[in-house]
Amino acid sequence: xxxxxxxxxxxxxxxxxxxxxxxxxxxxxxxxxxxxxxxxxxxxxxxxxxxxxxxxxxxxxxxxxxxxxxxxxxxxxxxxxxxxxxxxxxxxxxxxxxxxxxxxxxxxxxxxxxxxx
Amino acid sequence: xxxxxxxxxxxxxxxxxxxxxxxxxxxxxxxxxxxxxxxxxxxxxxxxxxxxxxxxxxxxxxxxxxxxxxxxxxxxxxxxxxxxxxxxxxxxxxxxxxxxxxxxxxxxxxxxxx
Numbered sequence: 631x632x633x634x635x636x637x638x639x640x641x642x643x644x645x646x647x648x649x650x651x652x653x654x655x656x657x658x659x660x661x662x663x664x665x666x667x668x669x670x671x672x673x674x675x676x677x678x679x680x681x682x683x684x685x686x687x688x689x690x691x692x693x694x695x696x697x698x699x700x701x702x703x704x705x706x707x708x709x710x711x712x713x714x715x716x717x718x719x720x721x722x723x724x725x726x727x728x729x730x731x732x733x734x735x736x737x738x739x740x741x742x743x744x745x746x747x
Numbered sequence: 748x749x750x751x752x753x754x755x756x757x758x759x760x761x762x763x764x765x766x767x768x769x770x771x772x773x774x775x776x777x778x779x780x781x782x783x784x785x786x787x788x789x790x791x792x793x794x795x796x797x798x799x800x801x802x803x804x805x806x807x808x809x810x811x812x813x814x815x816x817x818x819x820x821x822x823x824x825x826x827x828x829x830x831x832x833x834x835x836x837x838x839x840x841x842x843x844x845x846x847x848x849x850x851x852x853x854x855x856x857x858x859x860x861x
Contacts, residue, residue, distance in 0.1 A: 663848045675837060675852035721790070725848055733778045733797070733843045735850055737790045 632657045634724050636738035643712055644746050651707040651741045653722030659683075661727035664698065664705040665735065670718040681705060712745045719743070750774075753838050753853035760828050761861055768823045768856050770838030778841045779821040780805075780850060781813065783834040790837070796821055828860045 633656040643649045655664065666678040679689060681698050689696045693710045709716050719742050723735040751772040760766045770779065781793040782805075792805030794813040802813050810832060812824045825832055835857050839850040 665849055667852075673835065674854050675839075677849050677851060680849045733795070733841060733848070734792070739789045 632659075632662075632724050632726050632736045634722050634736055634738035636720075636722055636741050638741045639739070640742045640744070642744045642746065645714060646711050647745075648708060648710050649712050649743065649745075651709075651720050651722075651743065653705045653707065653738060655703050655705065655722070655724045657703075657724060657726055659726040659728045663725045663727070665723040665725075666696065666705075666707050667721040667723065667737075668718045669721065669740070670715075675721070678707075709743075712743075714745050714747055717743060717745045751838060751840055751851055751853040753836075753856050755856060756854065757857050759859045759861060762828060762830060764828050766825045766828055766858070768825075768836055768838075768858070770821045770823070770853055772819055772821075772838075772840045772851075772853075774840060774842070774851075775818055776840035776842045776847075776851075777818070777844055778850075779815065780839040780841075781811070781821070781823045782837045782839065783807065783832075784837060784855075785834050793823065793836075825858075828858075830860050832858065833860045834858060 635654045662683045664681045668676045695708045697706045719740045721740045722738040725735050754769045777798050780795045782790045784790050791807045793811050796802045796815040799818050815821050835855050837855050838853040841850040
């Protein structure tokens, strides 16, 4: 069974600090997909990134970067020079490709990030 | 604007009443989903649909009914609302047939059952 663990329930940082949100996943599939979503205080869920299991290249988008390591089953998310607008709950999610279930996302419990001015 | 919309955004209803939450998407995505989000439980899948007239249960389907007569609409009905169904409900869509596995979410409906 697939599982996503976000061990950090809450993180609080001061603006301009770098922060890493951890995500560890479990799956028996060799092909799977990992995702990060952001839920700001306004409540909507915003898709940030998808990473395929066969593509271990790290990704950088502005101040955001993602580190995918199959060896440790982790897909960590780093925000560089954090800003108050980064304050949100961040969810990691996983979908497996086998059995035609690639439509289904399993979400972690989320990490509440608070960036203080 | 294209995207996924939900209505109403806020709803207060009484125990025992029937209430329907609407979801509409303009992308012609084949898959649509209903989740509920509660403190301590994260996001839980209620029902999903792979295409018009094809629906299936998720993790917490009891007390809910769905239908999908058109690709773009996926209403969720609480047949007899209970206080435990007080929650924030999110609709989402995706198109895995085109390798677009990510789900795009609507703005949510905050439902309070009194």
